[in-house]
Amino acid sequence: xxxxxxxxxxxxxxxxxxxxxxxxxxxxxxxxxxxxxxxxxxxxxxxxxxxxxxxxxxxxxxxxxxxxxxxxxxxxxxxxxxxxxxxxxxxxxxxxxxxxxxxxxxxxxxxxxxxxxxxxxxxxxxxxxxxxxxxxxxxxxxxxxxxxxxxxxxxxxxxxxxxxxxxxxxxxxxxxxxxxxxxxxxxxxxxxxxxxxxxxxxxxxxxxxxxxxxxxxxxxxxxxxxxxxxxxxxxxxxxxxxxxxxxxxxxxxxxxxxxxxxxxxxxxxxxxxxxxxxxxxxxxxxxxxxxxxxxxxxxxxxxxxxxxxxxxx
Amino acid sequence: xxxxxxxxxxxxxxxxxxxxxxxxxxxxxxxxxxxxxxxxxxxxxxxxxxxxxxxxxxxxxxxxxxxxxxxxxxxxxxxxxxxxxxxxxxxxxxxxxxxxxxxxxxxxxxxxxxxxxxxxxxxxxxxxxxxxxxxxxxxxxxxxxxxxxxxxxxxxxxxxxxxxxxxxxxxxxxxxxxxxxxxxxxxxxxxxxxxxxxxxxxxxxxxxxxxxxxxxxxxxxxxxxxxxxxxxxxxxxxxxxxxxxxxxxxxxxxxxxxxxxxxxxxxxxxxxxxxxxxxxxxxxxxxxxxxxxxxxxxxxxxxxxxxxxxxxxx
Numbered sequence: 322x323x324x325x326x327x328x329x330x331x332x333x334x335x336x337x338x339x340x341x342x343x344x345x346x347x348x349x350x351x352x353x354x355x356x357x358x359x360x361x362x363x364x365x366x367x368x369x370x371x372x373x374x375x376x377x378x379x380x381x382x383x384x385x386x387x388x389x390x391x392x393x394x395x396x397x398x399x400x401x402x403x404x405x406x407x408x409x410x411x412x413x414x415x416x417x418x419x420x421x422x423x424x425x426x427x428x429x430x431x432x433x434x435x436x437x438x439x440x441x442x443x444x445x446x447x448x449x450x451x452x453x454x455x456x457x458x459x460x461x462x463x464x465x466x467x468x469x470x471x472x473x474x475x476x477x478x479x480x481x482x483x484x485x486x487x488x489x490x491x492x493x494x495x496x497x498x499x500x501x502x503x504x505x506x507x508x509x510x511x512x513x514x515x516x517x518x519x520x521x522x523x524x525x526x527x528x529x530x531x532x533x534x535x536x537x538x539x540x541x542x543x544x545x546x547x548x549x550x551x552x553x554x555x556x557x558x559x560x561x562x563x564x565x566x567x568x569x570x571x572x573x574x575x576x577x578x579x580x581x582x583x584x585x586x587x588x589x590x591x592x593x594x595x596x597x598x599x600x601x602x603x604x605x606x607x608x609x610x611x612x613x614x615x616x617x618x619x620x621x622x623x624x625x626x627x628x629x630x631x632x633x634x
Numbered sequence: 635x636x637x638x639x640x641x642x643x644x645x646x647x648x649x650x651x652x653x654x655x656x657x658x659x660x661x662x663x664x665x666x667x668x669x670x671x672x673x674x675x676x677x678x679x680x681x682x683x684x685x686x687x688x689x690x691x692x693x694x695x696x697x698x699x700x701x702x703x704x705x706x707x708x709x710x711x712x713x714x715x716x717x718x719x720x721x722x723x724x725x726x727x728x729x730x731x732x733x734x735x736x737x738x739x740x741x742x743x744x745x746x747x748x749x750x751x752x753x754x755x756x757x758x759x760x761x762x763x764x765x766x767x768x769x770x771x772x773x774x775x776x777x778x779x780x781x782x783x784x785x786x787x788x789x790x791x792x793x794x795x796x797x798x799x800x801x802x803x804x805x806x807x808x809x810x811x812x813x814x815x816x817x818x819x820x821x822x823x824x825x826x827x828x829x830x831x832x833x834x835x836x837x838x839x840x841x842x843x844x845x846x847x848x849x850x851x852x853x854x855x856x857x858x859x860x861x862x863x864x865x866x867x868x869x870x871x872x873x874x875x876x877x878x879x880x881x882x883x884x885x886x887x888x889x890x891x892x893x894x895x896x897x898x899x900x901x902x903x904x905x906x907x908x909x910x911x912x913x914x915x916x917x918x919x920x921x922x923x924x925x926x927x928x929x930x931x932x933x934x935x936x937x938x939x940x941x942x943x944x945x946x947x948x
Contacts, residue, residue: 423776434742444752447909452895457911462919464734486798583763597758607774
């Protein structure tokens with residue numbers, strides 16, 4: 322398999338990079354001054370692309386790589402992959418579900434607790450020496466607060482299970498109602514937002530869910546409401562979110578993702594009622610290794626003509 | 635002796651700056667006095683202790699008729715419990731009002747340390763994400779072994795929540811709890827040796843002073859995390875700072891310190907600690923619940939009904 326050309330779209334994981342280098346002829350996209358430079362030189366050598374939530378395989382890339390047989394994504398999200406085009410051309414697509422579910426759900430709870438209980442702000446307060454001058458303020462209790470989840474898939478369900486441990490009433494919105502849960506279903510996001518205090522985005526990013534958190538939803542959530550986003554930045558109308566937070570129309574936000582990573586709106590950097598993370602949802606040593614192994618396993622299965630481990634297309 | 639138609643007498647023991655916000659509500663049901671030197675003091679049967687106002691044996695000497703102390707904090711380490719035991723004075727604490735918030739905060743601190751939440755938030759706010767790229771990886775919570783030190787009100791709430799995160803729970807306590815199925819370790823070093831995480835939420839007493847020391851931290855190991863929402867003096871702070879600086883443990887989340895509000899300045903240099911100004915239980919909701927609990931304990935005492943939150947003085 323050492324002659325098989327594999328394109329790695331970004332330096333997403335040293336272990337993955339090392340293993341790909343051992344098993345395949347590895348091309349590093351970022352070694353080239355531009356995408357066009359790369360395509361010009363090596364377009365016919367690439368039979369597999371390993372993408373991430375940062376750079377996947379869009380239409381331009383798919384068209385530029387005529388020998389591409391498989392896209393193996395180092396993520397569970399598929400929004401950076403042109404799935405329609407892949408289907409048309411018979412290109413296989415795999416992702417990394419399940420192995421990252423727990424970490425992402427844990428992060429959602431971490432964001433809720435940090436946002437409501439002002440943990441990061443407290444840490445800043447102590448480090449600045451302010452505690453010597455006076456006590457920190459009271460913060461908002463989490464246990465028992467109503468949690469609304471957009472998307473009750475693997476990650477959404479794992480978030481619900483954890484929030485139940487805090488006695489939170491759970492409600493949700495998804496494309497269709499899920500049988501077998503005790504959670505209250507709302508047929509629209511606005512209704513969900515009107516009936517919960519903490520709104521968590523945990524669905525896939527598709528054309529339908531782009532800006533699913535918009536001004537109407539934010540207004541429904543209100544000045545005591547909190548938005549938690551562990552999905553994709555594009556799930557949220559970011560300028561609307563920012564102005565709502567700055568103006569106090571929304572109580573707070575815990576955000577792991579942004580519309581234009583790694584750029585974060587400057588206004589947010591000055592706010593105390595937000596927690597801002599650099600897209601670390603699946604960012605643990607343990608989980609990134611599991612994700613890498615899944616990518617490697619899928620590629621191996623494909624080139625050995627075995628069934629793919631986690632196919633999407 | 636108070637006449638039958640007079641309101642029952644309560645001594646409100648509050649050293650500045652501590653005070654209660656609901657005096658009006660108490661005054662409608664009780665006759666409040668606020669000084670040990672009051673002529674009524676010898677007749678007082680109940681003392682309401684506000685915040686950590688110390689109740690020493692000297693305080694108790696002023697109150698020969700005292701039968702009950704109603705505390706307003708989860709901890710009772712500021713009360714001379716030995717003297718209370720000797721005189722048959724019952725003590726109530728505020729554990730039930732604060733345990734949910736205490737547990738929530740302990741878990742918030744834990745996930746913060748493991749997943750580097752506060753450190754990564756600092757990173758983003760400093761504009762380092764576009765400059766330096768991805769933040770270093772954290773450590774997964776799921777599957778980790780959590781040793782809870784003190785399985786009281788707060789400890790039980792912590793255990794209940796962490797089960798949903800896929801953690802394995804064990805505990806150390808003065809006595810094994812027969813109604814609990816989690817593994818019990820009588821020896822704190824053994825608990826540490828079999829845990830990835832220690833959460834300290836027990837009472838501070840003579841026996842538990844500096845319970846967590848270098849030996850315990852060594853047993854916990856280099857990947858270990860310590861969370862303290864009990865009292866600062868439960869941990870040997872000097873040794874904790876040393877262990878953190880030398881990488882003998884992975885990290886710590888601390889809401890309490892030995893000499894508040896002073897925090898060892900070495901901790902400010904560390905990225906693997908999360909620091910909080912003794913506010914784990916401080917929400918408007920818990921203080922509203924505290925009011926109900928205090929009024930409830932006082933009314934229970936005066937109507938000879940069981941106290942709502944008695945402390946076991948054994």
